[in-house]
Amino acid sequence: MTRWLVTSALPYANGPIHFGHVAGAYLPADVWARFLRMRHGRDRVLYVCGTDEHGVAITLGAEREGVGYREYVDHWHGEIKALFDRFGISFDVWSGTARCPYHVEASQRFFEVLHDGGYVFERTEEQWYSEEAGRFLPDRYLQGTCPECGHEKARGDECPSCGSWIDARKLGNPVSLVDGSRPVLKETTHWYLDLPKLKPALAAWYGSQDRADHLPWKPNVDGYVQSMLDDLRERPITRDLPWGVPVPVDGAEGKVLYVWFDAPIGYLSATMEWAAAAPDGEHRDWRDWWLQPADGEPPRLAHFIGKDNIAFHVVVFPSMLLGQGDAWQDAEGVGRPLVMPWAVPANEFYNLQGRKFSTSGGWYLDNEDFFSKYSADAARFHLVMSGPETADSEFTWEGFQGTNNTLLADKLGNFASRVLKFAAKRYGGRVPDGAGAAPFDGEAAAALADADQQFAAVGEHLEGHAFRQAGQALIAGCAALNQFFDGCAPWKLAKSEDAADQTRCAAVVERCIAYLELLSRRMAPFCPDAAARLRAMLGAEVATASAAEHWGTDGPPAGAPADAALGEAGVLFAKIDDDTIAAEIARLQDSAQA
Numbered sequence: 001m002t003r004w005l006v007t008s009a010l011p012y013a014n015g016p017i018h019f020g021h022v023a024g025a026y027l028p029a030d031v032w033a034r035f036l037r038m039r040h041g042r043d044r045v046l047y048v049c050g051t052d053e054h055g056v057a058i059t060l061g062a063e064r065e066g067v068g069y070r071e072y073v074d075h076w077h078g079e080i081k082a083l084f085d086r087f088g089i090s091f092d093v094w095s096g097t098a099r100c101p102y103h104v105e106a107s108q109r110f111f112e113v114l115h116d117g118g119y120v121f122e123r124t125e126e127q128w129y130s131e132e133a134g135r136f137l138p139d140r141y142l143q144g145t146c147p148e149c150g151h152e153k154a155r156g157d158e159c160p161s162c163g164s165w166i167d168a169r170k171l172g173n174p175v176s177l178v179d180g181s182r183p184v185l186k187e188t189t190h191w192y193l194d195l196p197k198l199k200p201a202l203a204a205w206y207g208s209q210d211r212a213d214h215l216p217w218k219p220n221v222d223g224y225v226q227s228m229l230d231d232l233r234e235r236p237i238t239r240d241l242p243w244g245v246p247v248p249v250d251g252a253e254g255k256v257l258y259v260w261f262d263a264p265i266g267y268l269s270a271t272m273e274w275a276a277a278a279p280d281g282e283h284r285d286w287r288d289w290w291l292q293p294a295d296g297e298p299p300r301l302a303h304f305i306g307k308d309n310i311a312f313h314v315v316v317f318p319s320m321l322l323g324q325g326d327a328w329q330d331a332e333g334v335g336r337p338l339v340m341p342w343a344v345p346a347n348e349f350y351n352l353q354g355r356k357f358s359t360s361g362g363w364y365l366d367n368e369d370f371f372s373k374y375s376a377d378a379a380r381f382h383l384v385m386s387g388p389e390t391a392d393s394e395f396t397w398e399g400f401q402g403t404n405n406t407l408l409a410d411k412l413g414n415f416a417s418r419v420l421k422f423a424a425k426r427y428g429g430r431v432p433d434g435a436g437a438a439p440f441d442g443e444a445a446a447a448l449a450d451a452d453q454q455f456a457a458v459g460e461h462l463e464g465h466a467f468r469q470a471g472q473a474l475i476a477g478c479a480a481l482n483q484f485f486d487g488c489a490p491w492k493l494a495k496s497e498d499a500a501d502q503t504r505c506a507a508v509v510e511r512c513i514a515y516l517e518l519l520s521r522r523m524a525p526f527c528p529d530a531a532a533r534l535r536a537m538l539g540a541e542v543a544t545a546s547a548a549e550h551w552g553t554d555g556p557p558a559g560a561p562a563d564a565a566l567g568e569a570g571v572l573f574a575k576i577d578d579d580t581i582a583a584e585i586a587r588l589q590d591s592a593q594a
């Protein structure tokens with residue numbers, strides 16, 4: 001009884017997210033989760049996400065805007081979710097590290113177990129301190145002279161002029177960005193995660209990932225992790241900040257866990273929140289998802305992330321999980337190891353029309369405007385088909401138009417529309433009875449066999465996270481069905497006075513309707529709304545309610561029930577004309593110039 005635990009990187013609650021984020025870490029996870037629910041059952045899949053609400057980027061952003069930290073993260077938590085809702089991202093739980101009622105305790109527990117196990121040590125060092133504000137200043141709160149090039153407005157962690165990484169203590173004439181005061185160096189204590197000590201366990205786990213039931217590491221993940229393992233260093237896991245999870249040891253008053261330490265624990269604490277919110281009569285236990293069972297297969301934990309997050313999901317978080325040993329107990333009170341990542345499908349970056357997305361630079365897509373004109377399904381399918389699976393890729397308006405018009409409207413929507421309109425006209429909107437027709441042979445049989453093969457491939461590619469290939473197979477299946485319909489030419493058969501031709505015409509239309517029902521399920525992970533609309537067009541009797549939730553078996557679909565009433569044919573994907581696309585491109589360029 002396999003379980004799938006699907007996560008998408010927790011977005012920082014300090015700004016808007018854009019299509020590039022969606023294409024990288026959210027849409028592929030959503031397509032996969034929708035597919036798994038259909039293939040293996042809703043109760044076998046848990047899709048977890050929420051906002052990352054701690055860290056310097058957030059305290060700095062809130063202080064600059066003069067709003068409270070809580071108010072600040074609440075705002076972005078809502079904004080970010082609004083875009084996910086537009087895209088139909090189907091999280092089972094959507095939480096946030098500052099709002100989840102289990103997060104502080106879970107994060108402190110992680111720290112304590114690592115501390116007690118000897119994987120955390122303390123170190124005292126000098127750090128800039130604002131006497132005016134009475135607090136230590138994280139690197140990004142500082143500005144001063146670059147020790148490398150002399151640039152006067154270098155940040156505490158990085159110089160924008162020469163690009164050097166800076167040791168903040170070497171910054172010349174530092175100024176606090178919070179209050180403009182001149183900070184002083186003062187001793188402070190921080191706690192470090194001893195990654196070198198965890199390395200043997202980490203390397204053993206990482207190297208064991210070639211098991212047969214495992215997806216291999218993606219090349220971008222493997223290259224990065226191998227070089228990181230060669231030079232694994234201790235990392236500080238605490239900070240002097242007024243906002244975050246308090247460090248649970250004596251002498252750590254005023255210190256919080258570093259955001260990268262507590263953020264991935266957000267996946268686990270959000271699962272606890274989901275379990276606690278179980279409706280009456282539904283069994284939910286977070287331990288079923290996060291503890292390795294005494295026997296049987298552990299849950300398959302898949303982290304969907306961007307490539308900038310590989311270190312934390314394949315090195316740091318797994319080290320933290322390994323360092324927990326068997327400190328966490330199952331329902332019988334027996335300590336069990338935590339579940340380790342099963343797959344980390346890290347995507348490359350997704351750009352916009354030749355440049356990086358930049359909200360401040362005007363190079364972005366206005367979400368409100370976009371979704372007032374175009375369908376979420378078309379956006380979803382285009383982002384899958386142009387997604388950054390193996391290399392950086394980009395959204396172009398011309399590409400979006402091509403996907404919508406040539407693939408979705410011409411291949412998929414057109415097939416549905418031709419078949420249903422023909423059935424309405426010729427058979428009064430009912431499924432004709434093709435019983436007694438000779439079996440299809442020659443090109444007609446070959447076209448159906450091709451459709452069977454392509455629709456089976458959709459599932460195989462989705463199993464292996466090959467989303468673009470899965471989308472290609474879906475469209476190839478539609479192309480095969482169009483070929484079948486064209487080759488059989490039912491409109492000619494319908495005019496024949498030969499009874500055998502009439503029966504064959506009915507058989508052709510019956511097959512097309514049965515395949516449309518199959519298509520509605522194969523397209524559902526990509527285009528859930530259009531899939532539901534297609535099922536409505538097929539009518540209740542053809543599209544029985546239970547079947548929609550099931551992926552079903554591959555191969556020729558069962559017969560559509562003779563004489564069942566079809567619904568009304570409609571347009572699944574409206575075409576987008578050239579003028580509309582030209583106007584969008586002009587608008588983008590104007591917005592960037594402004």
Ligand SMILES: [Zn+2]
Nearest residue numbers: 146149159162
């Ligand atoms: Zn510099």
